[in-house]
Amino acid sequence: MKLSLSAIMLLVMFWVQLGCGGGSSGGGQGQVPDNGILTDINDGFQYKIKNASSGSLLDIANQSQTAGTALVQASGSGNNDQLWHSMPMGNHQFNVENLLTHQVIGIMNASQRAGATALQWADNGTADHLWQFYLLQDGNYLIKNVNSGMYLEDRGSDPTPTAVIDQAARATSGTGCTCQEWTLTSTGASPYPAPLSVSGTGTGVHDPFMLKDPSGAYWLYGTHNTLVSSTDLSNFNFNQSCTAQEKGGYPFCPDIGPDFPSWTGLQTPPSWNNGQNTDMWAPDVLYANGTYYQYYAIPIEPHSGPQAIILLATSANPNGPWTDAGQIIESCGTTPGCTNTFNAIDPSPFVDAAGNWWLVFGSWTDGIHIIQLDPNTGLRLQSNLTLYTIAQRGNPSVGEEGPFIYLNSGWYYYFAPINVCCNGVNSTYRIVVGRSQNPLDPYLDRGGIDLMQGGGTILLSAHGNIDGPGGQSVFTDGTQPTLVYHYYDANNNGAPTLGINRLGFDSDGWPVVQ
Numbered sequence: 001m002k003l004s005l006s007a008i009m010l011l012v013m014f015w016v017q018l019g020c021g022g023g024s025s026g027g028g029q030g031q032v033p034d035n036g037i038l039t040d041i042n043d044g045f046q047y048k049i050k051n052a053s054s055g056s057l058l059d060i061a062n063q064s065q066t067a068g069t070a071l072v073q074a075s076g077s078g079n080n081d082q083l084w085h086s087m088p089m090g091n092h093q094f095n096v097e098n099l100l101t102h103q104v105i106g107i108m109n110a111s112q113r114a115g116a117t118a119l120q121w122a123d124n125g126t127a128d129h130l131w132q133f134y135l136l137q138d139g140n141y142l143i144k145n146v147n148s149g150m151y152l153e154d155r156g157s158d159p160t161p162t163a164v165i166d167q168a169a170r171a172t173s174g175t176g177c178t179c180q181e182w183t184l185t186s187t188g189a190s191p192y193p194a195p196l197s198v199s200g201t202g203t204g205v206h207d208p209f210m211l212k213d214p215s216g217a218y219w220l221y222g223t224h225n226t227l228v229s230s231t232d233l234s235n236f237n238f239n240q241s242c243t244a245q246e247k248g249g250y251p252f253c254p255d256i257g258p259d260f261p262s263w264t265g266l267q268t269p270p271s272w273n274n275g276q277n278t279d280m281w282a283p284d285v286l287y288a289n290g291t292y293y294q295y296y297a298i299p300i301e302p303h304s305g306p307q308a309i310i311l312l313a314t315s316a317n318p319n320g321p322w323t324d325a326g327q328i329i330e331s332c333g334t335t336p337g338c339t340n341t342f343n344a345i346d347p348s349p350f351v352d353a354a355g356n357w358w359l360v361f362g363s364w365t366d367g368i369h370i371i372q373l374d375p376n377t378g379l380r381l382q383s384n385l386t387l388y389t390i391a392q393r394g395n396p397s398v399g400e401e402g403p404f405i406y407l408n409s410g411w412y413y414y415f416a417p418i419n420v421c422c423n424g425v426n427s428t429y430r431i432v433v434g435r436s437q438n439p440l441d442p443y444l445d446r447g448g449i450d451l452m453q454g455g456g457t458i459l460l461s462a463h464g465n466i467d468g469p470g471g472q473s474v475f476t477d478g479t480q481p482t483l484v485y486h487y488y489d490a491n492n493n494g495a496p497t498l499g500i501n502r503l504g505f506d507s508d509g510w511p512v513v514q
Helices: 005-019
Strands: 037-039 047-051 057-060 071-074 084-088 094-098 104-107 118-121 131-135 141-145 151-154 165-168 182-186 209-212 218-222 226-230 281-288 291-299 307-315 323-332 348-351 357-362 368-373 388-391 404-408 411-418 430-436 457-460 466-476 481-489 495-505 511-513
Touching: 047 084, 071 118, 071 165, 094 131, 118 165, 141 182, 209 281, 209 466, 209 481, 218 281, 281 348, 291 348, 323 368, 348 404, 357 404, 388 411, 404 466, 411 466, 457 481, 457 511, 466 495, 481 511
Parallel strands: 430 466
Antiparallel strands: 037 131, 047 057, 047 182, 057 071, 084 094, 094 104, 104 118, 131 141, 141 151, 151 165, 209 218, 218 226, 281 291, 291 307, 307 323, 348 357, 357 368, 368 388, 404 411, 411 430, 430 457, 466 481, 481 495, 495 511
């Protein structure tokens, strides 16, 4: 005979009541605590997290933005420091983001020791930032740290605001301490604003870059030779007016077509579009002196390790025709004799306050880099061949790529996606931000962590049907700074989709998605 899940739960509850003498806290013979059922938390909502023993809400001490600030508990205040967002990381594991500081819950020094305190830190990819939620029979949750296997708790069931929030093992007998039980209450609100509404044939884009030309038209560039346009920042469509030769194998006019002769041999055979066009990645465009300078990457295939090349094309028009201006920098992966470890992908040019030209790029494999450009040619400045490194996420660095630097009010703002891209609704991409008053370094996040040490304050993460937001750029169209990115639409089978949100800046000068 097969029993339903509900029948099994009723039998378990009846057995527990018999074993514990009606649910006393003393622990009867043979009684074991409820360890709950592993479950997922909806990332589409903000939550308040309340300790079942103290009745107080999980909070950040003194509403501090500083990384390393301890978690505390407090009565309800209505402030964002008491709002939390669970971000899926796969395998029923989550990062838990505070919606005031946009840092995540971790354990001091990634300790596996009982009694180690819980704190906030940058999302630097360490396992102590991973949590699992177990639903108990009473409707509360256990929150388990993946790195230590221990549970978030209010130490000693202390009802005061000075209570220590730490981790400890679950009891093996009795009912288990209610100090380790938490209620999750949704506010019904999304953690982040929804993107602007877009439509048209050109919204299925990766790694988007957008500009507005002098005529008022918007041009959107993206990976896989994507180029589309819009007159209203809402409806984006491919151009169909080019020749069959220019189209190559594409059903639309590509960004650059036909292939430049210099691309021959970079992909053998070309992997994109049935071998008829070389695959371009992540183009960004700088408009200066009446010329559009387009920087783009071509992955070398077949490859051994991170092999790619960044090149430059120029034009008098945002949609070409383009002139091949040559190579900027190349990575050689694990080719014998190779001496570099970076990945020459995701190039993004910017001009500093003094008029110097720079290119930020990379990388996934060893961090994010900057090289100096010659404003006379757009190519690499031969008098300064230094390769600067401005961000690393671990050693070796993994899970950070696609950088973009935006100058605003004297600050150089660094935007980049972290974690894994391109897995549809399972993508864990999210956008982080840091800033510097120097174009080269140091870049710090809002919590004070150097981006060379894994810093980065979360700007936008998964919420509702918006999975894996990343591949971002920022532009100003005369209204205000605007964040452009791709995401995977859970309401459309995980299709890559254009995301657009306006950016504001708070009183401390940090960008906020609107």
